[in-house]
Amino acid sequence: MEKFNFKNIKRKAGKLFENRLQAARVLEVRYWEPSTLIEVDLHMPFADIAKWDEVPYIKFKVDDLTFRDYTPSGWDAETSTCTIYIDAAHKGAGSTWARQLETGDTVSYLKIGSTYHKPVATSAVVALGDESSMGHLLALQKMVLPNTRFSGGLVIDNEHHRRLFHEYFWSPLEPVARRDNFGHHSLMEWVLQQHYSIENTVFYLAGNNIMVTQLRKMLRQQGYPSGQIKVQGFWS
Template sequence: METSILQQIKNKAEKYLGPQLLQTGRVLEVRVWETATMVEIDLHLPSADMQHWNEVPYIKFRIGNSCYRDYTPFGWDAETATCSLLVDTAHEGCGSRWAKHLSAGDSVQYVKIGDTHQAPHPTNLVVGLGDASSLGHLLALQQLTLPGIRFDGAVLLDSPHTGQLVREYFRSPVNTLTTRHELANWLLKQGYCTAHTSFYLTGNRELVVELRTLLKNLGHTNIQAKKFWS
């Protein structure tokens, strides 16, 4: 009963406040990665001021009745107000269903564009570490890191095939790995300078905690973390 009442309140709030807050964009193209749980979505967001995206941004999309999800745009172009999303659909939920059913020409609605408070350090080596849920976040961090040779990183994916697709589709130095053990070993072998390397951890809560602990044990202190779910 309590859940039902709370849902009724949310529905009423959306009914009266939603239309005033929502902004609209258009889907330009949707690419479902072959044999991989990833959907790539190109968008035109005419109201978005992408010139001032100095931190990794996020967009809170309306993906159903009283249902909203945050996604990180990457590969944006301020002049054309276009950007792309990567949605990992390995987990069932309204976000996965929304991404799978989008087609070119569809409208999308969003409440706001905000900052994740992750911006690349102005001089340090920038190292992004994450999983499939944060691949778009890592690519956005790469775009913001200038010059690009200051960026490095690794991402944990579900299969070598998905990693191959990442290498084919994006010009990125991000290493693609399939197990946490591989990721930990890769990190141990890099020998990053503790004084001049900044780490950006994103994705699954357990992975972020594990990586933070490993980095601290190696003597690193320049660490920022963003957990996407439990």
């Protein structure tokens, strides 16, 4: 009789996941100097990109039995391509995987899901996030029409990355300097300077879990109803 130890269980679980994986090809990898932010273009021939009508996420395999979710910032259904941004400023399986990617590599993903973030019909759609949610916020911007309804703040620690964001994108998103560890105080200070109306403003929060949780609490204290605050937290 086969001995069922932890290694056997892990091996069997790995085979189950492998049977469900889809493949994508790396078209290009670009590093923002300093290289703690990595931009990756992907060809995803098995993805039904035309159905991405909510901000999606892709669950990539980054190591054995280890997966990380990344949000495509933009996509083209005709060419089956998309771009993801990876915050590699911290140590972790996702950061290690991203730093090893090269043009022509094949990467595996388990599934494509929805974050259920989709702009509602209101005059002010406000996105708030950090480096880990750059792709998420840019994807939301892509969906807001007319684009004059969209604005937001993106807390970025590195000053050079803030400048690069302005250079690379046409976006109403404003890079905000990080003055606290998780970024919620910096973003709340920025929000208060904008004087948003309580009646018709809907906030979309995405980023590290602590920032998202605390920022939601701060917005509620300012009088914004919970129904006008959409959240998507990421583990760091």
